[in-house]
Amino acid sequence: MKIGLIGYGKMGKAIEEIVVERGHEVVLKVSHTPTPEELKDIDVAIEFSRPEYAYDNLKVLLESNTPTICGTTGWLDQQEEVNQLTLANNTAFLYASNFSLGVNLFFELNQQLARMMNKYRAEYNINLEEIHHTQKLDAPSGTAITIAEGIIDNTSYNNWSMEEQGESIIPIEAKRIENVPGTHIVQYTSEVDTIEISHTAHSRKGFALGAVIAAEWIADKKGVFSMKDVLELN
Numbered sequence: 498m499k500i501g502l503i504g505y506g507k508m509g510k511a512i513e514e515i516v517v518e519r520g521h522e523v524v525l526k527v528s529h530t531p532t533p534e535e536l537k538d539i540d541v542a543i544e545f546s547r548p549e550y551a552y553d554n555l556k557v558l559l560e561s562n563t564p565t566i567c568g569t570t571g572w573l574d575q576q577e578e579v580n581q582l583t584l585a586n587n588t589a590f591l592y593a594s595n596f597s598l599g600v601n602l603f604f605e606l607n608q609q610l611a612r613m614m615n616k617y618r619a620e621y622n623i624n625l626e627e628i629h630h631t632q633k634l635d636a637p638s639g640t641a642i643t644i645a646e647g648i649i650d651n652t653s654y655n656n657w658s659m660e661e662q663g664e665s666i667i668p669i670e671a672k673r674i675e676n677v678p679g680t681h682i683v684q685y686t687s688e689v690d691t692i693e694i695s696h697t698a699h700s701r702k703g704f705a706l707g708a709v710i711a712a713e714w715i716a717d718k719k720g721v722f723s724m725k726d727v728l729e730l731n
């Protein structure tokens with residue numbers, strides 16, 4: 498498969514290694530919004546850039562009918578427009594806040610635990626923490642937002658916040674520590690104990706592998722998809 502890497506930073510480079518390991522070819526690697534001309538030989542594009550450029554990149558990719566995998570976080574206020582662009586151009590698009598198998602399993606575990614804990618809202622206070630490297634531009638992480646949404650869908654919490662407190666708000670704490678690839682912790686604390694689930698990435702390899710597996714999966718599809726489709730977690 499011929500892969501285009503849109504965004505050739507820490508993730509672009511980690512993805513390139515996996516692309517080659519799995520027998521594919523990187524035919525384009527750019528750190529600018531690509532031109533339609535640059536996209537003409539690409540089977541699938543993998544976009545990991547910066548929050549402020551993601552929408553412009555995705556618009557060009559989808560209007561050029563390029564099946565696209567996107568891992569950039571922090572642009573989701575424009576998600577609905579991107580989904581519409583995908584359908585209008587009869588192409589394929591998949592966004593994931595986190596491509597690693599482990600985090601996608603953790604998302605399922607988080608929802609199950611949230612359903613159980615909803616009965617005990619009076620006894621347990623919830624807390625969500627994410628820790629990332631100091632170059633990370635957005636906070637909270639996209640993964641933390643997905644975790645919070647998974648809790649909201651399964652409990653009587655109805656919002657998350659990094660600043661506000663309240664009965665129905667999930668508090669999110671974002672920490673930035675040198676070289677941490679990504680750690681997410683959900684805690685339920687009562688007067689007498691703490692229940693905690695956590696996911697710790699040891700490197701970027703899991704994110705990169707998941708993105709390439711998603712690229713292989715989407716190549717012959719049309720529509721808007723998620724990692725649940727790829728990993729058959731539905």
Ligand SMILES: NC(=O)C1=CN([C@@H]2O[C@H](COP(=O)(O)OP(=O)(O)OC[C@H]3O[C@@H](n4cnc5c(N)ncnc54)[C@H](OP(=O)(O)O)[C@@H]3O)[C@@H](O)[C@H]2O)C=CC1
Pocket residue numbers: 503504505506507508509527528529530531545546547548550554567568569570571593594595596597704
């Ligand atoms: N979904 C997931 O599983 C994961 C998501 N991420 C997300 O992916 C994104 C990238 O992360 P990471 O690689 O660590 O970040 P980096 O800052 O290392 O890389 C971003 C790259 O994008 C380039 N860039 C700048 N402008 C554009 C543009 N207009 N179009 C394309 N590329 C551009 C930058 O180039 P230059 O330096 O020259 O400006 C840089 O090379 C972040 O949003 C992060 O949160 C990260 C890990 C996993």
Ligand SMILES: O=C(O)C1=N[C@H](C(=O)O)C[C@H](O)C1
Pocket residue numbers: 570594595629633634637638639640641678679680
């Ligand atoms: O910026 C990162 O590095 C990461 N970003 C993603 C996020 O915002 O959740 C995924 C991963 O945690 C690493």
